[in-house]
Amino acid sequence: MSGVAPVSGQAERIGGELLRVDNVSLSFGGVKALSEISFDIKKGEIRSIIGPNGAGKSSMLNVVNGFYQAQEGSIHYKGVTYAPMRPYIAASNGIARTFQNIALFRGMSTLDNIMTGRVLKMKASLLEQALYMFRGKSEELEHREHVEKVIDFLEIQAIRRTPVGRLPYGLQKRVELGRALAAEPDLLLLDEPMAGMNVEEKEDMSRFIIDVNEQFGTTIALIEHDMSVVMDLSDRVVVLDYGKKLADGTPDEVRGNQDVIDAYLGVTHD
Amino acid sequence: MFYREAGVFKTTYSDDMALLPIPLDKFFVLSVIAFMVLVVPFIASEYWLESILIPVLILSLAAIGLNILTGYAGQLSLGTGAFMAAGAYLGYKFVTAFPDINIVVGVLVGGLASAMIGAVFGAPSLRIKGFYLAVTTLAAQFFLIWLFTKQPWFVNYSISGVPTAPPREIFGFLVTGAESNETARYLFVLSFVIVFALIARNLTRGRIGRSWMAIRDMDIAAELIGIKPLQTKLSAFAISSFYCGMAGALWAFCYINIVEPSAFDINRSFQILFMIIIGGLGSILGSFLGAAFIFTLPIFLNNAATGLGLEVSTALIRHVEFMIFGAMIIFFLIVEPHGLARMWSIAKEKLRMWPFPY
Numbered sequence A: 001m002s003g004v005a006p007v008s009g010q011a012e013r014i015g016g017e018l019l020r021v022d023n024v025s026l027s028f029g030g031v032k033a034l035s036e037i038s039f040d041i042k043k044g045e046i047r048s049i050i051g052p053n054g055a056g057k058s059s060m061l062n063v064v065n066g067f068y069q070a071q072e073g074s075i076h077y078k079g080v081t082y083a084p085m086r087p088y089i090a091a092s093n094g095i096a097r098t099f100q101n102i103a104l105f106r107g108m109s110t111l112d113n114i115m116t117g118r119v120l121k122m123k124a125s126l127l128e129q130a131l132y133m134f135r136g137k138s139e140e141l142e143h144r145e146h147v148e149k150v151i152d153f154l155e156i157q158a159i160r161r162t163p164v165g166r167l168p169y170g171l172q173k174r175v176e177l178g179r180a181l182a183a184e185p186d187l188l189l190l191d192e193p194m195a196g197m198n199v200e201e202k203e204d205m206s207r208f209i210i211d212v213n214e215q216f217g218t219t220i221a222l223i224e225h226d227m228s229v230v231m232d233l234s235d236r237v238v239v240l241d242y243g244k245k246l247a248d249g250t251p252d253e254v255r256g257n258q259d260v261i262d263a264y265l266g267v268t269h270d
Numbered sequence B: 001m002f003y004r005e006a007g008v009f010k011t012t013y014s015d016d017m018a019l020l021p022i023p024l025d026k027f028f029v030l031s032v033i034a035f036m037v038l039v040v041p042f043i044a045s046e047y048w049l050e051s052i053l054i055p056v057l058i059l060s061l062a063a064i065g066l067n068i069l070t071g072y073a074g075q076l077s078l079g080t081g082a083f084m085a086a087g088a089y090l091g092y093k094f095v096t097a098f099p100d101i102n103i104v105v106g107v108l109v110g111g112l113a114s115a116m117i118g119a120v121f122g123a124p125s126l127r128i129k130g131f132y133l134a135v136t137t138l139a140a141q142f143f144l145i146w147l148f149t150k151q152p153w154f155v156n157y158s159i160s161g162v163p164t165a166p167p168r169e170i171f172g173f174l175v176t177g178a179e180s181n182e183t184a185r186y187l188f189v190l191s192f193v194i195v196f197a198l199i200a201r202n203l204t205r206g207r208i209g210r211s212w213m214a215i216r217d218m219d220i221a222a223e224l225i226g227i228k229p230l231q232t233k234l235s236a237f238a239i240s241s242f243y244c245g246m247a248g249a250l251w252a253f254c255y256i257n258i259v260e261p262s263a264f265d266i267n268r269s270f271q272i273l274f275m276i277i278i279g280g281l282g283s284i285l286g287s288f289l290g291a292a293f294i295f296t297l298p299i300f301l302n303n304a305a306t307g308l309g310l311e312v313s314t315a316l317i318r319h320v321e322f323m324i325f326g327a328m329i330i331f332f333l334i335v336e337p338h339g340l341a342r343m344w345s346i347a348k349e350k351l352r353m354w355p356f357p358y
């Protein structure tokens, strides 16, 4: 911040580097899903990843939380270098996510699904759980209280007890966000949280994303196809195409980039 | 449970999360327990205690065990009989090696030994799933029974190979072996079942239960949340086998009064699997309903046939039995995977609203 006074609340909201992706390359057999990708995510920002189908967006998030392990490159997170990141390390260091294809526990209720988001914070021994005594009881109550806050925040009180397999698609997406939020993540990875939603549902979801970011200061990496949503929400945008990084900058910079217009936005101009 | 649940509102999470959320449900369970403990011993005949209640209770315990593994954690097992056998044989070894130690400890040791064996045979579950895992547990079934039959050490070199259950007392009452009084034996078995059914209920509702179900429903997502797949699956195998092991020890000590391999063969594994399918996968109540149903149906059919004065061969009755079970299993697997327990709660739900469904 040397010299430059913060002009708006925007600048104060965003801090230093939280995550840096360094030269990551990932291939599946012959298919190069990502080649030499580098970018960073700053504390408190909403960072979008866009690009046409098959560009490598989901693969990128998968590398960040260790679900895929890149053949080359590394992930720097909170000042530590991981090559590669592992799912358990990611989860226990505050990275939570939602999936492009909903990955809820279908046989469990909304409440239980969101409770699983707090699994890493629960320490009661088997015996304490078996007897529902000491931490076995106190933890359950304490975490339930937090989960109820998440439920209120997402306005899903009415479906608390419903097995999520029976919920409509839009609500399932919301429960999945709830499960990620329950972990109180520092970095939240959202893979197409609004895919397949109608306008109203998209507005709700956008509002939740903004609120999470502003109220809890959660850093968000967002994959989204709806350009108007991306342009409205994001602080900065990375554009991928065929596994390569095409552009990186503010929504306005990206919008004006000729490569991006050609490769991606340009499609609509044809 | 013919009371209505309307108008019960919970004001704290603690209330809401109590073991049984609705006070009347709690009341109902407590009354059932009180009835089983205080009334049944006085009204039930020797036949009922010895030939129906004791075996149904023990099989319920085994069904809870398999339900933890298959219903909650989603790992199919065909080795239930072998895990029961492990409890029976190793419990027997312990009880005869340390005749002065309380029989309760003996049953628990049987369970623990079985838990360890279960965890060993569960280890491949990290890599293999479904059908292939079932085949692994089938290997456990045949290997363990073979081992217990072929190694005379397990039966203390008994000449017959099928030693009788050692007689043991609690508070001066014989509770195991053929000489024991059926009421004492019934109460002994019942206490195990009550305590461990409540424990199972606590476990399945808590963190570990949610982790089991998460692994069952979507193991990859569970892992990405921070649930450790190996630890979770092994805990399900171990705890499940612990229940089956206790059930096996009780079966040998308090029901058939001998330690013999044929009580724990592959048919037993299937019988208990059918119990949880019909009773309800992922339900403690269902484990009881399924065990009671499957165990008593043949008796009921027999009595019905004789009651009607029909001359039917036992072979025919067995065929009818298989047809009924087969049809019910298909029905429950396709239409209502949550079994009798779910039908019970639907009926209750309807009753809660009755007579105004809106």
Ligand SMILES: Nc1ncnc2c1ncn2[C@@H]1O[C@H](COP(=O)(O)OP(=O)(O)OP(=O)(O)O)[C@@H](O)[C@H]1O
Pocket (backbone or CB within 6 Å): A028, A031, A032, A033, A051, A052, A053, A054, A055, A056, A057, A058, A059, A060, A100
């Ligand atoms: N597990 C996998 N195995 C093999 N190939 C994969 C795998 N995951 C991704 N790919 C390939 O990597 C490339 C990038 O896929 P990815 O899912 O990351 O794209 P995306 O940008 O998220 O696309 P979409 O917008 O359709 O979700 C594609 O060619 C895809 O086929």
Ligand SMILES: [Mg+2]
Pocket (backbone or CB within 6 Å): A057, A058, A059, A100, A191
């Ligand atoms: Mg994708």
